[in-house]
Amino acid sequence: MIIYNENMSKQFQISNFKFQIFVVLLITIGISARLLPHPANFSPVAALAIFGALYLPRKWTLVLPVSIMFLSDIIIGFYAWQIMASVYACFILTSGLALWAKKYKTFSTILGTTVLGSIIFFLVTNAAVWGFGTMYTHNFSGLLQSYYMALPFFRNSLLGDLFYTGIFVGIAEGIRYLYIKQATYEPNKT
Numbered sequence: 732m733i734i735y736n737e738n739m740s741k742q743f744q745i746s747n748f749k750f751q752i753f754v755v756l757l758i759t760i761g762i763s764a765r766l767l768p769h770p771a772n773f774s775p776v777a778a779l780a781i782f783g784a785l786y787l788p789r790k791w792t793l794v795l796p797v798s799i800m801f802l803s804d805i806i807i808g809f810y811a812w813q814i815m816a817s818v819y820a821c822f823i824l825t826s827g828l829a830l831w832a833k834k835y836k837t838f839s840t841i842l843g844t845t846v847l848g849s850i851i852f853f854l855v856t857n858a859a860v861w862g863f864g865t866m867y868t869h870n871f872s873g874l875l876q877s878y879y880m881a882l883p884f885f886r887n888s889l890l891g892d893l894f895y896t897g898i899f900v901g902i903a904e905g906i907r908y909l910y911i912k913q914a915t916y917e918p919n920k921t
Contacts, residue, residue, distance in 0.1 A: 754791060757783070761799030766806060772888040776800060777848050778895030780822045784829030785836065786903050792830060796822035817859035821852040845896045849889040857881045 757779055764775050776799050783795035800819055809815060825848035832840040857877045860866065867873035 754787070754795065757795060758798050758802070761795070762803045762806075765799070765803040770887050770891075772884045773891035773894075775891070775895035775899070776822060777825050777852065777888075777892045778845070778899055780826045781829040781832075781841070781844060781848065781892075781896050782899040782903070784826045785833050785841070785900065789830070792826045793823055796826060811863050813863040814856070814859045817856050818852075821848070821855050824848070824851060841896065841900060842893075845892050846889065849885070849892045852888060853878075853881065853885040 761774075761776055761779050776796055779799060780792075780796035784792045787795065797819060800822060804815070825844070828844045828848055829841075832844040858874065860881075861874045861877040862869070867877045
């Protein structure tokens with residue numbers, strides 16, 4: 732298997748150096764996707780948080796999304812720390828959800844984790860924009876308005892999370908399938 736896992740047999744593991752290069756590549760993909768022009772909130776950060784929790788060793792689970800966000804925020808620019816903290820916390824929570832999903836690793840648990848992560852991101856970050864920002868009145872009507880105005884961003888976020896999670900998990904599972912098929916292949920002895 733191309734992904735490192737402490738519990739896997741040696742034939743499927745990659746070297747530590749290649750693994751680190753792989754993680755740097757994933758971080759680079761995440762940063763590039765945030766920096767290149769794209770529809771608002773259509774980015775692979777949540778998908779990489781899910782992917783990292785599903786396929787990387789546990790100690791790397793948080794490194795992936797936090798590194799992507801922090802390094803790209805250095806370039807994009809920082810904003811109100813309370814709102815930033817809510818964004819980072821949502822990606823960390825999404826990683827935690829994916830760690831739970833890793834126990835089952837079925838299509839439905841990964842799909843559910845992706846959708847739930849998108850919903851949590853929408854609810855928490857827009858509540859933070861309402862609570863700590865100046866765009867909306869600080870009453871229930873303002874909170875509802877912040878959610879209403881963010882619906883197009885939620886659509887993009889959900890579609891992006893589903894798209895990128897499908898790509899990353901699909902590629903990983905495809906590679907895993909090919910390696911297992913190759914390892915169990917026995918040529919005809921006729």
